Amino acid sequence: MDNFEEEKRGRGFSSRLALLLLFLILLLFFSRQIFTDATYYYSDCHAYLHPMKHFMVESFGRGEFPLWNPYPAGGYPFHGSYAPGVLSPLHLLYAVLPFESAFKYIIILHHLLAALFMFLFLGEWKLGPLPKLCGALMFSLSSFMISQTDLFIPSLGWVPLVLFFFHRGMVNRKLSGAVLAGIALALAFLQGDLQTTYALVFIIPIYGIIIRVKQDDTAKEYYLLLVKSYAFLGLAALTISAAALLPAVPVLLSSGRGGQALDDAGARALRTARLGEFVHFAGFREIQESENLHARGIDEPFVRRLFLGILPLILLAFAIARKKRTAVFILCALLFFLLLSMGKKGGLFTILFYALPGFSIFRYPEKWLGFFMFFLAMGAALGLDLIREKDNDKSGLSLTGAAAAAALVAILLLAFGFEKTNLEALSSNRTHGWFYMVPLLLPVLLLTFLYEKNRIGGKLFLIFLAAVCIGELFVFQWRAMGGEIVSGKIYTSERAKPLGHELAAKDLSGRLIRFPIHTYIANETFEDGLIGKGVPDRQIETEGWRRTYRGNTGAEFGVMTVHGITTFTRPEEYLFWKKAADTGRRRRALDLYSAKYILSRRDAQFVKNDPNYEIVDIYDQEIMLSMNMTALPRAYCVNEVINRKDIQSVAETLFSERFDPRTQAVVSGTGKSISLESGSPAPKTSIVKSEPMRVEIEISGSKAASLLVLTDSYAGGWKAKVDGKEAPIYKANLLFRGVPLPAGAKKVEFCYDPQIFHIGLIISLLGLAGSILAFMLLRHKE
Numbered sequence: 001m002d003n004f005e006e007e008k009r010g011r012g013f014s015s016r017l018a019l020l021l022l023f024l025i026l027l028l029f030f031s032r033q034i035f036t037d038a039t040y041y042y043s044d045c046h047a048y049l050h051p052m053k054h055f056m057v058e059s060f061g062r063g064e065f066p067l068w069n070p071y072p073a074g075g076y077p078f079h080g081s082y083a084p085g086v087l088s089p090l091h092l093l094y095a096v097l098p099f100e101s102a103f104k105y106i107i108i109l110h111h112l113l114a115a116l117f118m119f120l121f122l123g124e125w126k127l128g129p130l131p132k133l134c135g136a137l138m139f140s141l142s143s144f145m146i147s148q149t150d151l152f153i154p155s156l157g158w159v160p161l162v163l164f165f166f167h168r169g170m171v172n173r174k175l176s177g178a179v180l181a182g183i184a185l186a187l188a189f190l191q192g193d194l195q196t197t198y199a200l201v202f203i204i205p206i207y208g209i210i211i212r213v214k215q216d217d218t219a220k221e222y223y224l225l226l227v228k229s230y231a232f233l234g235l236a237a238l239t240i241s242a243a244a245l246l247p248a249v250p251v252l253l254s255s256g257r258g259g260q261a262l263d264d265a266g267a268r269a270l271r272t273a274r275l276g277e278f279v280h281f282a283g284f285r286e287i288q289e290s291e292n293l294h295a296r297g298i299d300e301p302f303v304r305r306l307f308l309g310i311l312p313l314i315l316l317a318f319a320i321a322r323k324k325r326t327a328v329f330i331l332c333a334l335l336f337f338l339l340l341s342m343g344k345k346g347g348l349f350t351i352l353f354y355a356l357p358g359f360s361i362f363r364y365p366e367k368w369l370g371f372f373m374f375f376l377a378m379g380a381a382l383g384l385d386l387i388r389e390k391d392n393d394k395s396g397l398s399l400t401g402a403a404a405a406a407a408l409v410a411i412l413l414l415a416f417g418f419e420k421t422n423l424e425a426l427s428s429n430r431t432h433g434w435f436y437m438v439p440l441l442l443p444v445l446l447l448t449f450l451y452e453k454n455r456i457g458g459k460l461f462l463i464f465l466a467a468v469c470i471g472e473l474f475v476f477q478w479r480a481m482g483g484e485i486v487s488g489k490i491y492t493s494e495r496a497k498p499l500g501h502e503l504a505a506k507d508l509s510g511r512l513i514r515f516p517i518h519t520y521i522a523n524e525t526f527e528d529g530l531i532g533k534g535v536p537d538r539q540i541e542t543e544g545w546r547r548t549y550r551g552n553t554g555a556e557f558g559v560m561t562v563h564g565i566t567t568f569t570r571p572e573e574y575l576f577w578k579k580a581a582d583t584g585r586r587r588r589a590l591d592l593y594s595a596k597y598i599l600s601r602r603d604a605q606f607v608k609n610d611p612n613y614e615i616v617d618i619y620d621q622e623i624m625l626s627m628n629m630t631a632l633p634r635a636y637c638v639n640e641v642i643n644r645k646d647i648q649s650v651a652e653t654l655f656s657e658r659f660d661p662r663t664q665a666v667v668s669g670t671g672k673s674i675s676l677e678s679g680s681p682a683p684k685t686s687i688v689k690s691e692p693m694r695v696e697i698e699i700s701g702s703k704a705a706s707l708l709v710l711t712d713s714y715a716g717g718w719k720a721k722v723d724g725k726e727a728p729i730y731k732a733n734l735l736f737r738g739v740p741l742p743a744g745a746k747k748v749e750f751c752y753d754p755q756i757f758h759i760g761l762i763i764s765l766l767g768l769a770g771s772i773l774a775f776m777l778l779r780h781k782e
Contacts, residue, residue: 013129018129018132022116022133025470026111029474030108039103045107056078060094060095066078066086067079067247067752068717073573074511074713075713077715079757082189082251083192087244091106107153111145114139116136120160121167122381128385132381133470137470138380138381141473142308143477144303158185177229181204183236186237187240203371242763250717250754259571262360265362265365266343266353266363266365268363269345269346270338270342276413276414279310279410280307281476306369311468316330320402321401330375330382337368341366349365510597510633511634512562513561515558553574556574576734579655593631593711595631597628599625602623612629613627615627632661634711637685639706641666641676642667650734654734665707666732666733680704697710710736714731717757720748722739722747
């Protein structure tokens with residue numbers, strides 16, 4: 001039955017009015033971002049998402065598909081990392097709006113869609129308008145969604161739509177619903193998050209078992225339908241998402257994620273000390289004091305805000321008090337994802353790490369809190385709907401007892417969160433926490449008791465609970481949406497300097513990096529919030545989309561790139577910087593990496609004491625730009641090759657005392673060795689074209705065979721031609737590309753054209769057409 005026609009007389013305002021109110025509340029909540037120049041900048045949104053999306057838009061503007069990003073860490077498969085979500089339909093906004101506007105509107109649109117999809121999903125449970133409204137807001141404005149405004153909310157927001165179509169198909173015995181659920185699941189993945197879609201693979205069949213009610217068909221008929229629906233759903237999702245999924249497979253296999261250890265995978269887990277934040281309204285800055293967490297040895301909270309509120313816990317207790325199968329399922333799901341988010345401490349993460357194929361690639365246990373927030377919103381909405389039904393389920397726990405139990409849990413969480421050794425930042429707000437909790441708990445407990453004793457009507461009680469729930473959520477989440485997440489200054493700083501890609505574009509021979517790690521690039525607003533907290537008074541803001549404050553693996557060893565961060569790190573990259581640090585040959589690593597420009601603190605002694613660094617400029621009397629006079633060019637030739645079989649021996653040779661990086665190169669990973677005649681002078685090189693997916697190099701003075709080394713990342717999908725003839729690409733110096741050159745070579749061309757992308761694109765187009773056709777045929781038959 002249509003969700004908007006389900007209301008009967010006496011059930012309050014309609015679903016249409018609730019939907020309108022939902023839209024108006026969200027419009028008010030995001031008004032600052034919508035109606036001013038404020039934009040999102042916090043965390044990865046500023047360091048990763050913004051430059052990534054800008055590169056994507058630039059690529060489409062040049063008329064090419066963004067398959068390879070050449071800037072961060074020597075380059076990486078851009079579309080193959082799946083995180084950019086290149087194929088998301090929402091990216092069409094970039095074609096009609098200015099970049100900065102489209103960037104923030106797409107983030108806001110994900111919140112709106114999450115609320116709408118949750119509203120529709122709760123409608124399938126025949127909930128009333130007010131419970132649907134509250135559940136949609138609790139999900140869309142949950143702390144996970146608010147604090148993770150970068151990579152993860154897009155896919156998570158599509159979860160209720162997937163379950164909406166699947167639920168409708170199972171209840172109405174229609175396979176067409178499963179096809180639509182498969183399309184929705186594919187769209188969830190195309191937003192850029194594999195972890196969310198991976199979890200749905202297991203949640204969907206379990207959910208199908210839970211929603212079965214007594215019907216005309218037998219259990220055998222129902223579960224046969226469930227298997228068929230799951231097959232249709234999976235086939236549609238796999239084929240439609242193939243264009244993004246298939247290119248990601250070789251990237252995953254070649255990255256450190258594919259074979260990471262349990263300790264690495266569970267590093268960023270929810271600490272038990274943070275559980276008090278569930279009922280405390282602390283903001284980001286009240287929890288973490290410093291931006292440079294890696295340098296100061298602080299374990300940065302991945303999800304920076306956990307606030308749930310007190311009333312949602314009470315509403316959840318109402319749902320549990322019914323002792324219905326749905327409520328038990330929600331409670332089990334909440335406990336499951338809470339324990340899972342705790343990593344090794346929760347126990348479940350360790351079991352699944354070894355038991356489930358592919359689970360080990362996910363390295364953020366705390367991210368599973370997204371599903372915790374989803375099921376909490378669902379449970380709270382069901383609890384609120386209990387009042388609408390006027391069914392207190394006297395055989396179970398009373399509502400007053402449920403509310404008292406939830407209140408006790410909230411009090412214990414609040415007290416637990418004030419352990420000084422756990423959350424020192426919250427201790428200053430202890431009094432405020434109790435003053436917030438007590439005035440909220442007492443009226444709710446009193447009115448719950450009066451309602452159960454039939455002293456007040458259910459309609460009044462329902463309106464009171466809904467209003468308090470929305471008010472509590474709105475006020476405290478609004479508080480977190482201040483300068484901690486959005487900023488009006490990020491693109492208007494008068495002292496911004498063009499660095500990063502702009503500098504590299506003028507000089508194709510070298511990269512700009514940061515060394516040592518304590519050098520920090522931030523925007524002006526972020527700096528303002530950190531004055532007096534141990535952060536340098538003066539910092540520099542890089543101009544345009546090149547802003548970043550974190551690098552890749554090199555950051556652990558004191559070296560960071562400034563062109564943005566990547567989602568995947570190769571084991572070779574980690575070994576490269578580790579061996580450089582262990583042998584004390586960071587300078588050689590910088591030279592091999594073609595790090596021509598160094599960004600550091602002005603008082604950095606390693607620059608001042610080294611005659612091979614030449615100061616180019618000083619910004620804000622604090623940040624110094626220096627030129628590394630010994631850096632190898634981006635492309636150069638050597639006349640001596642050392643062949644090694646494994647990466648460990650390559651690293652040892654590369655940083656040995658006898659290795660000369662200007663005349664020698666180490667190659668590995670091929671079936672046959674390279675043999676060159678030493679003694680002849682190496683040819684000269686000149687880069688004549690440098691585009692994201694094409695590099696052309698002219699060779700001069702080639703009198704004998706040699707090896708061309710291009711200090712761009714080695715990766716599958718790259719093809720090379722020497723004077724128009726295809727040539728093999730070797731892994732040179734652990735990270736880079738090497739091409740053997742015959743005597744007399746004049747030109748080398750590199751082109752990135754991964755065949756797996758074209759195969760995936762064809763499968764996706766066929767899968768989309770087949771899914772639409774299957775839906776139409778099934779719909780006609782049904």
